[in-house]
Amino acid sequence: MxxxxxxxxxxxxxxxxxxxxxxxxxxxxxxxxxxxxxxxxxxxxxxxxxxxxxxxxxxxxxxxxxxxxxxxxxxxxxxxxxxxxxxxxxxxxxxxxxxxxxxxxxxTPGTLTEDSLLEARSHNFLGAYSELRKEAAIAWADISTGAFHVMPIKPVRLSPELARLAPSELVVSDLVPDTIRVMADEYRIPLTPIGKSSFDSSASEKRLCDLFKISTLEAFGTFSRAEISAMGALVDYLDITQKGKLPLLQPPEQEAENRVVQIDSATRRNLELTRSLAGGRAGSLLSTIDRTVTPAGARLLEQRLSSPSRHLDTIHERLAALDVVHNDTLLSEQIRDALRRTPDLDRALSRLSLDRGGPRDLAAIRNALGQAELISGVLQDKDMPDLLKKSSQDLQGFDELLALLDAALVSEPPLLARDGGFIAAGYDGELDEARTLRDEGRSVIASLQQEYSERTGISSLKIKHNNVLGYFIETTATHAEKMRSAPLSETFVHRQTTANQVRFTTVELSELETRILNAGNLALEIEKKLYLALSTAILGDSGRLTAASKGLAELDLVTALGDLAKSEGWTRPRIDDSRAFHVSGGRHPVVEHALRRQNGEPFVANDCDLSAQDGAAIWLLTGPNMAGKSTFLRQNALIALLGQMGSYVPAYEAHIGLISQLFSRVGASDDLARGRSTFMVEMVETAAILNQADDRALVILDEIGRGTATYDGLSIAWATLEHLHQMNRCRALFATHYHELAQLANTLEGVENATVSVKEWEGEVIFLHEVRKGAADRSYGVQVAQLAGLPDCVVSRARQVLDMLEESSREGGGRIQVDDLPLFAAAPSPQTSMTKVASEVDSMLKDVHPDDLSPREALDLLYKLKEAARS
CATH class of the missing domain: 3.40.1170.10 (DNA repair protein MutS, domain I)
Incomplete structure (x- = not known):
């Protein structure tokens, strides 16, 4: 062994x-x-x-x-x-x-199919990356659903594509460059090197043709050698891991590099699209807007949110479908009620194709088709846009398969085929007979005993059983002679004689005994054959079933977005090919949801206008921390993303010219594992934006240059803003505490100042969260520090130093020297604190007469004085 x-x-x-x-x-x-x-x-x-x-x-x-x-x-x-x-x-x-x-x-991580090993509401992609000469491509598949895609990319675009797809595993050549290894490590994607022969494009083409039983790949499109190599390597890896049982992959869907909005990993992280900064789904945009009721619909929502479209016709088609369900609440609710009872058709189909399914997968397909038929009936004769019309048509034509599964399966089948009991009574005569013998053997024997008793005229005749003889007929010695005589002797065969009884058998009884003993195994074998036949019938119609699953997912997503828009007061955006970006009354969906859930506070909506006919359109945003600058930046990026995804948006009105790229540099953190400081991470992310952003990009930058010395940071922020304006010529929101940058609005066309309003009241700052045109006069950092709970002496000292610095700046004295600032020891702040304690002690002692105090009262007073001093 x-x-x-x-x-x-x-x-x-x-x-x-x-x-x-x-x-x-x-x-x-x-x-x-x-x-x-x-x-x-x-x-x-x-x-x-x-x-x-x-x-x-x-x-x-x-x-x-x-x-x-x-x-x-x-x-x-x-x-x-x-x-x-x-x-x-x-x-x-x-x-x-x-x-x-x-x-x-x-x-392996990318080849899981079991429900217990997967997240039902997320894809589980296996990726393969190939470079051939000067070409590169990435292919990806989810074997739990059969989705199969490929896309040609430039090597420099691999990083944002990996961030978009988030594959569970990436297959590469064993000669993969170190840059790919570093990238996979950064995104925590398991890398699986395989032999270079798996990426051979000629062998890959044959492998793909054999898989899909076609003579040429031109049936699916025109693919580059790199694309064929990536797809072939992925299929070869599946063949290795699944030991020849290849999953039911759909024909490869070719995607264009410019089909979706480019969003890099830093931007996805900063905007918390599908995962919050804490790492979980809770608190992300996805968790906030997800109203889908099926796993397939949830996976489609995540896919759309990760890949907003740049194709104007696609966006308008999705919005047109959303208009219908948004305006017809009754229709939407009828569809959603049916979808709530719809199982995961894709994953059930995949498990059956890999021979990892069971009776419940057959039932899942039956139940899904039943709900599809119901939804198709609801949509019948409705005047619908193309997207809904196609989805409805994909749900039709399964009458024969549905009737077969309805007739064959019980309502609640067991998990495993080997358990039996999933085929309905009356579907197969042989199975019914075997079950009858298995479950009702005694009654069958009793019927035979009654028949033999009537035939012989012996009322005391019995059929009995023991472990030696099995089933036998027993009668008394008196009646035995009758059974030994013709014509009964031709039927009854003598087997044994005891002291008082004689035992017989018959051919019929022997055959019945064999059938009863084997009935249980026979019933299981029959059910296994029927299971295989039903699976074969389903897999034979897999293409149309996959299309039906897509139709159900599309209907789930559009009705979920309609429900979201209706309940949250979202509006239909105007998306076109202009360079407009005008949002009226925009809101951050996640923050608005959190405020409502925590204390019922309303979200303060704000306008944003970055429209430009030609050249850059940049808002330079100033104002204190905690006033809402970062929220304002993020909400406008999310509104653009939601609009191009094909959703209504959280605003009173929105006009968005197509955006090609979305870049965000918000927040600060170091990367100790790679030896990068907070400032280095900030500069790397800023460099990526300035090197890649085109004139159709939307860029949001928050506090560029804050991680280094003041004048270094100011100069970097200044130069960054000029580069965005003159070289990138894009639409951007640029938040900063460097008020000196405000003067750029006077010299750079398309740059405007905006600020977040605050109000001071009795030394405290009140955040109004309103964005208006103009520049902030100060940052209110000391007031924010006080709100954060810094000790009074620290806040008081900070005010003193700030006043001296501002006075020096107004007088034109240049940079103030350290010697000009008295140390903490000379500051009056601690004295203020002691004075406060002294006044409390005075008030407590004012009315105390020591001669009148008992020892207990004096001790209590001492404790109170000590507590006052401590506080």
Whole structure:
């Protein structure tokens, strides 16, 4: 057995080997040590190898999925080795023969299909990147849904595409450059190098043609050699990991590099599109706007949000569909009610294609088709735009398949086919008979006993059973002679005589006995055959089923966005090919939702106008921290993104000229793992914007240059703003505390000053969160520090130093020297604090008469005085 284990393990040295032994998957040697630590399970030992104990651990087969998920999340790959025959079959080769085992599947992050291992509302993409000469391409597929895409890209665009797709695993050539490894490490994408032969474009073309059973790939489009290489490598990797059982992939969908808005990883992180800065889904834009009721609809929403369109016709088509459901609330609710009862058709279909499905997947497809038929009926005879019309048509034409599944399946089938009981009564006569014998064997025997009693005229005749004879007919010795005589002797065969009884059998009883004993196994075998037939019927219609799933997802998304727009008061944006960007009464959807949930406060809406016929349009935004500058920057970026996704937007009115790129430099953090300071991270992200932004880009920058010395930071911010205006010529929001930049509005056409309003009241600052034209006169940093809870002495000292610095600046004295600023020891702030304590003590002692105090009262007073001094 260990020889067999070592032989299999040698073929999968880079993976943990789950070695099937009965009801457990066992691991040995280093695999056992690593798995025991990762899974927090007991590490034992079994036998010896070369004189050393063999470490061993194991997990139950029935609970393996949970352990697999833990290992995958911790970066392991798992080879699942199953028993390929029963022990009885192995013994036929010899009493000492070992049960034959082999790896049936290599489990990796990008090849998961089980619901328990996947997030139902997110895609699980496996990617493959290829570079051939001066061409490059990336292919990606979700084998749990069958989605398959490819796109030619420039190597410099790989980073934003990986940020957009967020693949669970990326397949590359084993000669991949270090830059790709660094990039994958930065995005925490497991990198899987495979042989260069997998990327050979000629072999890849043949591999793809064989997979889709076509003679040429031109049936799906015109692909470059790099695209063919990437797709072929992905399919070859699936063939390796799935051991020849390839998933049901859809024909490859070719995407253009300029089809979607380019959004780099820093911008996605800063805007918290699908994940919050804390790392989870909660608090992100996606979690705030997600009203979908099906997993497929949720996955489509995430895809659209990550990839806003740059194609004007596509955007208008989506908005036209949204108009219909937004205006017809009854229609929308009817569709959503049906969708709530619709299972995940895509993933059920994928599991069946990989032979990992079960009766519940058959039922999921039946139930999904039933709801599709219902939704199609609701939409019938409606005047609809093309998107809704196509979705409705894709739901039709499944009457025959639906009738088959309805007739064949029970309403609530079991999880596993081997459990049986999922085929409905009356569907198959042979199965019904086997079940009757299995479940009603006694009643069948009783009926036969009654028949024999009537035929012989012996009322005391009985049919009995024991472990030696099986079923037999028993009668008294008196009646036995009658049964031994013709014509009864031709039917009843003597088997045994006891002291008082004589036992007989018949051919019919022997056959019935065999059928009863085998009825349970026979019923299971019949159900397995029927399961296979139903699966084959479903997979034979997989193309139309995939289209139906897309139609259901599209309807879910459009009705969810309609429900969101209706309940939140969002409006239809005007999207065109101009360079306009005018938002009236814009709001930040996430912040607005959080305010309403926490304390019911309304969100202060603001306008933004970055429209430009030619050249740049930039707002230079000043104002104190905590006043809402960052929120204003982000909300306008999100409004543009939502509009081009095909959604209504949180504003009273919005006119958006198509945006090609979205860049955000907001917030500050260091990158210790890569040796980058906060300022270095800021400069790297700013450099990426200035080097890539075109005249159709929307750029939001917050506090450029704040991570270094004041004059260095001011000069960098100044030069950055000039570059955006003169070289990038884009639309931008530029927030800063360097008030000196405000004068650029007088010299650069298209640059305007804006500020966030505040109000001072009795030494405190009140944030109004209103954006208006003009420049701020100060930053109110000391007031914000006071609100944050800095000690009074620190706030007082800060005011004193600020007054001296401002006075020096007004008098033109240049930079103030350190010697001009008295140290803390000379400051009056601590005295102020002591005075406050002294006044409290005076008030407490004013009416105290020591002669009148008892010892207890004096002690209590002392405690109160001590507490006053401490506070």
């Amino acid at each position: 260990m020889a067999q284990y070592l032989e299999i393990k040698a073929q999968y040295s880079d993976a943990l080997l789950f070695y099937r032994m009965g009801d457990f998957y066992e691991m040995f040697f280093d695999d056992a040590v690593a798995a025991a630590e990762a899974l927090d399970i007991a590490l034992t030992k079994r036998g010896k190898h070369q004189g050393e104990d063999i470490p061993m651990c194991g997990v139950p087969v029935h609970a393996a999925e949970g352990y697999l998920l833990t290992l995958i999340r911790k970066g392991f790959r798992v080879a699942v080795g199953e028993q390929m025959e029963s022990p009885a079959e192995a013994k036929k080769r010899g009493a000492k023969s070992v049960v034959r085992r082999d790896v049936v599947r290599l489990v």
